[in-house]
Amino acid sequence: MAGATARRWVAVLRSPLGILAVVLLTVLLGLTVLAYPLWHARAHTVVPAEILQGPSARHPAGTDLLGRDILARVLVATRLSVGLALAATGIGVAIGLLFGAATALSGKRFGRWIGTLVNIAVAFPNLLLALFFAVIFGVGAKGAVLAIGFATAPGFARLTQTLAAAVSGRDFIAAARIAGVGRVRILFRHVLPNIAEPLVVTATSAAGGALLAFAGLSFLGLGVQAPSYDWGRLLGEGLTQIYIHPAGALAAGLAVVVAALAFNLAGEVAARALSSHDARHGLRRSPASELAPVVPMGEPTVLAVENLSVSFPADEGFVTPVRGVSMTLRRGESVGIVGESGSGKSLTALAIARLVESPGLVRADRLDFLGTDLRAADSRSVRGLLGTSLAMVFQDPMTSLNPIQRIGRQLAEVAERHQRMNRRRAWDRAVERLDAVRIPAAARRARQLPHELSGGMRQRAMIGMGIMAQPSLIIADEPTTALDVTVQRQVLELLAEVRGGNQAALLFISHDITVVAEVCVRVLVMYAGHIVEDLPSAALLHDARHPYTRALAAAVPTMETDRDQPLAVIPGRPADPRRPAAGCPFAPRCPLATEQCHEQNPPLAAYGTAHRVACWHADLAPAVAPVTVSEGDLR
Template structure:
């Protein structure tokens, strides 16, 4: 309603109501007058009886222009509907079929977009034939490429958001992801584009009829009337211009409406963003929950995850630490099977609950027994759906629960993760919750189906210290209540030390040390692990001295050094470190370390 208080909104509304009103009422009011032939009044100029004159048969031109509104607008809207429908199918093909299968459709769309719409319409008019039906199909298919390109761009941007990955982890199929999660988030620009496309379709349809390719006699639309009046434009200009004015006014009505709708959406939400070294296999006990050997993630010639091996037992909490770019999150995404083309995942072994994740469709297993909590809860929850609805989707998808049962379960899980007034909060949208509540809701979504493994990818990074502590306590409580194992990813070794039983330290895409949490602070053997621990200030840190830092920068995955990747930053590096990459070996106490000088640390500690 606020739009109607602004000049643009008022103008668009008046013009649109006028055009649509004429389309509905004009044939009822003026059809007889428009068809009446008067041989004695041929080609008369404007008069009181005929405000814009008569045509070659003495028919009233103004009445014919008004009556033609229904056919002109109706056919233009029909063509727009075809264009929008075909454009949606082409634009969402990469999301539905995957990047590899959708690549050819994207290429065809890119080629078609390079041609002007009217030129494409003429091309399709030759294919579909002369007449109203052929013109509707021609304009519809000519409109589709631009709409498909917009849909592809918007869908690709939304598909990379965390809430899409969360939906896939929950086992939601591609069609349901598209309909419930992608399309609602791109609906606003699509509606605006479709509204403006109607104006363009109206002009294109009038052009085809003017050229004799559209509506045929005895039918008539604005384009045909414009063509008939053009022959007499020098002796009877008013009759020729009437249809042209109608086309301009109607096209302006649709275009202004699209502009007004776009501004309305912006006002409602002004801030809305438009060479591999195989590691030694991890020690595995009886009844391993997750078993990974030599996991590799590659993008062409670049391999950001190189030979990761790890194992988790039921109920165990294992942390993965390292600087940004070390491959922590990619490892988690590869385990959850969320790496898409052009990324490639290879492993000698990748088993979860005894199932080989390298082969077959394990959507049901990953959607129920594996839960994933992402770093930013605002991007992990769909902003267009209520929080409770998103949680309920998990049990509706996998357990076939009805809507009411799924909703009760969602409210119960929100209460279980300590969200006050859970029933009311379940009916709210994500932006109505605080950051801490959104993160708790994500954890609640993870435990909707009683998972055996929770992968938490830096779940406390975006939270303040107080909320961070509560979330960590909540994860511990959830683990105890559900008996779930935890794979906790963080760059903060202090946080990992509070939550986990064992720590995996990653650097340059591989594990360089695997040690108990109790040994992290004083008994780490890899220089990188010790540097990470030293870089965290404590209450006893001397504030008069500069904070400890790790010199240098992590290596570029495109150009890894020949030897140990940490050698350029390591104070203990020798010539051997710079030429030979140490393997991740198991030591006598069961630890795994990839360092030529791990034993030297033990000797230094003993002395």
């Protein structure tokens, strides 16, 4: 990886743009260091006999009102001009990062106020803000540095907010929160490193803007004061004699333009080099019967959920996409959740893992994990429990893993934080876990970045992260959706193997009811935020009693499906959580719906042995015929 990065930089630096940027930046920094000792005496020597002379071999840019060499003064001013511009840029970047990260550090309510202030400040041009702050901080170099720094900060803060918001929604941030990582550590370890590249590029370009702004303030008399001088002050002095001695202003103006160009070209080169990233097994087979072992009813309870609801504020009040969900998982048990997109499956899992942030509101009559009430305040003990005993496998491992951290480092963080291992022991543990999930050459793979692994390997690495400790509950949210069928089978077998080894409970979420029927012993069917059926997986495809469950099963093609006939579909549209129906939420789409269904929502009631269903006509469900699309509709 280091070699690939070096090659990218070499390729960019060898381009015409890269060569020009390197030459200009080298000359600029060389003059910053060497110009003062080399030309200081010449720049300050007053020669009355040579006042206001034009360009000559002795004075290439002429002399000023005191007979001093203008070119020497321009060269000597490089140190002060560049130094003050970099100082102002540093202040602007520091303040911008602080305000830009305020949302992540302080919560959304205070963050919104900060965001509003930043948006107001961004609406004003930088130079106008600089003039405003220059009046506040006073005339002089110190006041100008602060003024330009404060004027640069809003744009940098806005960029930081935007980039951080995009990264904060990624699954690897959620995984870090499950592991109990605090806000400050998440910000500096996971968020800022992932947005560092555009921030570095912007900061480099901002230095050129700060140089121009500083020259402008000094030109107006608000910046560097006599006897000190920078390019802006020299430009102002030269403009007083521009009609009789234009070379005096030209030298200082040319220095400002060239220096700003050097910084901007350096930013462009960095942008090209940093934006050219390239994005790029054996498993032991287990019998199908091992994928869903039967769990004795006497096993201890791992998760107990009663009447769980999740709400979000909206214009018309609160919208509740998950309502009244109850479930129990015992040690070693595998429970699946199926349903259409938007039925509340993933949101239920996020609520259990305490990943629903404000303004989302999670309520439950009971939410116990290993005997601990998860409704309690966000205490260190609860974070530690979730970090060591709850493993979450997300749908897309590319967004679940931090793209700029090596795989082994991400796994080792769990052991360092919760098992108090030193870095070396944690790394060894990470390699051991990668080997346990059947990643070949685990020691080498641990040193690679996520994009260097295949999709199947990344998913196995996510499972390896989950078993760094000894999880009692594994929540797998669509873990095989983005994988081909061969790798999908391997991941399912791996989950079964891990669960069997730790006797962990598994909550498996998927759209594919055939996969759920194979992996799980019990299935929860969700519709419109409700659990409408709870049944053994053996009955899912052949003895479901809710019309919605039977419609889901009918919509899955099998080897016996008549290819000459249109595929079965569920008519109508999914329920809108903003407008919950008074009766059964599936009634508008149900072929068995009666007046009672439209007026009364059926409870989730027992139906036979180990079977519950929320339907007034459960006995009639087997008579429901699959709905098909007509040939006219297909046209």
